[in-house]
Amino acid sequence: MTNKELQFNKLSSEVVSSVEQGSFPHGVLVECQNENDGVEFARFIANCLVCRSNNKPCGECEDCHKAKKNGHPDIFETDGVIKSKSKIFAVDSVREIRDDAFVLPNESDSKVYILKNAQNMNDQAQNAILKILEEPPSYVFFIIVTTSRSTMLETVLSRVQTYSLLSDEEQITDKECDAVKNFVKALLNVNELALVEQTAVFIKNNQFAKRVLGLLSEVFRDALVFKSGYSREVRFSEEVNALYNKLTAKSLMQLVEVCDELMDSIDRNCNNNLLVVRMCYEFKRAIGR
Ligand SMILES: [Zn+2]
Incomplete structure (x- = not known):
């Protein structure tokens, strides 16, 4: 097993036990060098959060099946880009997410938002997300995926738990x-x-x-x-x-x-x-x- 896989497994089991204990934080930050790795980990977390079996993620319940196919109605993924030309995570996207977050989940007990490429959020967008991180509805979870925690505001960092997929070499203190x-x-x-x-x-x-x-x-x-x-x-x-x-x-x-x-x-x-x-x-x- 590579170091990367070992770290992935270690973090995954941390997530599972925290979800099973019902103590999973409403805001987490996933730090990754490779976007795909970060999103894969975020999807794993989301799957754990929507699975209603005791053994999460069971891989067998309907929620797990839908999550596996990336078709769960309570898991949302966005990179916040509004116009295809810019890669900026738009503040309007964040506002839309904020409004949507107050609508109860469709099927599961939880609603999960995966915010991809959060390094492309400017301060305004981050401040908008901060507002809901401060008082999220009890069923809502945010997973913010970014290339480095250094791209996020201190105020946001203080509201989230960080899971870093970066190696010690890649991590910036x-x-x-x-x-x-x-x-x-x-x-x-x-x-x-x-x-x-x-x-x-x-x-x-x-x-x-x-x-x-x-x-x-x-x-x-x-x-x-x-x-x-x-x-x-x-x-x-x-x-x-x-x-x-x-x-x-x-x-x-x-x-x-x-x-x-x-x-x-x-x-x-x-x-x-x-x-x-x-x-x-x-x-x-x-x-x-
Ligand atoms: Zn399940």
């Missing part, structure tokens, strides 16, 4: 997430003091610094990909979009190179203070300041 966000902000504002401060934050610990630089490199690369006219699922979508809007492809390419170079320097155990100075210099040069 809150500290790493903050370091990346704050750094990009300082860089785009060309706030020299903030830039030094933010760099000093993550340089203290070599392992941490390399993780953050790796993530920054990923963010710069993603913005570069956007520049070439492609769009794809990204972590840190807000930061990637801001960089895409404000910097040239040339700057972005230089920023990627600077990150790679700095990761090498860390491996060579350079003096940290000198490294902070050099980092800020290189980053500023890359954006033409």
Whole structure:
């Protein structure tokens, strides 16, 4: 069995026991690198929630049969896209879901909403979902599928339980997430003091610094990909979009190179203070300041 399968099984049994005990939370977040894995797991949860047998999911009751065929009338899946051209999870879709949630279930005792590609929700859409997460009808469950918890607002995160399908390598800790966000902000504002401060934050610990630089490199690369006219699922979508809007492809390419170079320097155990100075210099040069 692969590590991924093992993790899937472990999380599945957590879900089953929590559903069977009747303590399953009304809001959960499924974090996954691959959309299909996340949706598959969300469907498994939904199946457990609608199954009315004691042994969930029994796979034999009518609810299970319908859920298996993705045709259960109380399981809803949406990526919130309204116009086919945009991949944004529209706030209007969230409002529609909110209204629908107050209608009693058709057949089952529960009603489950699977919100796919939630990394494409802007703050407005997230705030709309937050309203119902705060006081959901007793029979309603939301499963929010996203590429990274870093794409969700703190207020939303505080209302949901996270099931992460990401490996330890792929998971981003809150500290790493903050370091990346704050750094990009300082860089785009060309706030020299903030830039030094933010760099000093993550340089203290070599392992941490390399993780953050790796993530920054990923963010710069993603913005570069956007520049070439492609769009794809990204972590840190807000930061990637801001960089895409404000910097040239040339700057972005230089920023990627600077990150790679700095990761090498860390491996060579350079003096940290000198490294902070050099980092800020290189980053500023890359954006033409
Ligand atoms: Zn069943």
